[in-house]
Amino acid sequence: MNIETFRKYMTAEILMGPNSVRILEELLNKHPLSLSDTDIILDLGCGKGLTSFVLSKETAAKVYASDLWIPADDNKKRFVEWGIENQVVPFCEDANELHFDKKLFRALVSVDAYHYFATKNGFFAEKILPFLKDKATVLIGIPGIKTAYTGRSEELLVEWLGDEAYMFQSTTTWKEIIGNSDRIESVVTWEMECFDSAWNEWFDTEHKYAIGDKQFFDTHIKPYTCFVGICIKIK
Ligand SMILES: C[S@@+](CC[C@H](N)C(=O)[O-])C[C@H]1O[C@@H](n2cnc3c(N)ncnc32)[C@H](O)[C@@H]1O
Numbered sequence: 104m105n106i107e108t109f110r111k112y113m114t115a116e117i118l119m120g121p122n123s124v125r126i127l128e129e130l131l132n133k134h135p136l137s138l139s140d141t142d143i144i145l146d147l148g149c150g151k152g153l154t155s156f157v158l159s160k161e162t163a164a165k166v167y168a169s170d171l172w173i174p175a176d177d178n179k180k181r182f183v184e185w186g187i188e189n190q191v192v193p194f195c196e197d198a199n200e201l202h203f204d205k206k207l208f209r210a211l212v213s214v215d216a217y218h219y220f221a222t223k224n225g226f227f228a229e230k231i232l233p234f235l236k237d238k239a240t241v242l243i244g245i246p247g248i249k250t251a252y253t254g255r256s257e258e259l260l261v262e263w264l265g266d267e268a269y270m271f272q273s274t275t276t277w278k279e280i281i282g283n284s285d286r287i288e289s290v291v292t293w294e295m296e297c298f299d300s301a302w303n304e305w306f307d308t309e310h311k312y313a314i315g316d317k318q319f320f321d322t323h324i325k326p327y328t329c330f331v332g333i334c335i336k337i338k
Contacts, residue, residue: 104128104161112153112185115308119150122297122304123214126244126330127154129297130212131161134242134334138164142209145169145234147198148216152178152191158212159190167203169194170216198230205233211241217333218245218270221280227335228284237286239337244295247331248273259327263319274331281335288336295330 109124138144142164146155148171155168155178168178168191178193196202198220211231221227235241248256253273260268272280274292281290302320305313316324 104131104157108160109153109157112156113304113308115310115313117151117153118305118308118310120215120305120312121246121301121330123150123154123301124157125297125301125304126214126295127157127212129295130214130242130244130332130334133293133332134240136162136164136210136240136242138162138209140164143167143207144210144212145203145208147211147213147231148219149173149178150216152181152193154212154214155191156182156185156187159187164209166191167194167208168192169196169198169201171195171197201230201234203234206236208234209236209239211235211239213241213243213245215245217243218247218272222270222272224280224282227281228287232284232286232337235286235337237337241333241335241337243331243333243335245277245331245333247271247277247329248327249294249329250274252327256327260323263316263323271328272331274329277331277333281333286338288338289334291332291334293332295332298330301330 140163144166146168149155149168152168155166158166175193175195182188248271250273256271257268278292
């Protein structure tokens, strides 16, 4: 994947945090998806649909772009503008109560969103797994706390994140949160390499939230946090 192809979309208008394309690039490089045009990917918590756009260009699959805060009509307009409306379908769904057919998705991708709704043990098996086909792959990239500071996110990050600090968990804790099931083949978690690039490209947008985040980069973000990559293979 050549990230430069998507450079013109990485703007203050479209990005909602650290560069989601950069995070997706690492997920796809480490765990390539091999999909055909009969496969469907669920982009869960897709925001303004930039990762859905990239997935439509980097795979042959259809993409269901599902988000809670961004109305499906807004994403639909963007997908028409980007010329991907035949391959990417927008939905407005709460990840806690998805309404898709069971065993529909060959892959699920979630960038900078899964920590908002999935920190409870058992969430994956109960709320996500029923929608995944056998042999599906799940790729997740989210902000978290470095392994060395496991369990200390509320103590260390409250000044930056307030009552959202609990969402930042370490690679080891995320492995536990995903948990086990008869249908899970493997769960791999890692601290992602794209950390500096993804944050710097967010700061470059000069979005007002990026300016806010930048004030905490040297004191909180860089010393204590990371991006957690998660790859789950279904049997
Ligand atoms: C920081 S934004 C990231 C959006 C996008 N993935 C990106 O990287 O640009 C977090 C996203 O998580 C979504 N989200 C939060 N809670 C959710 C829930 N319960 N169900 C579905 N999406 C949710 C929000 O709608 C929001 O768009």
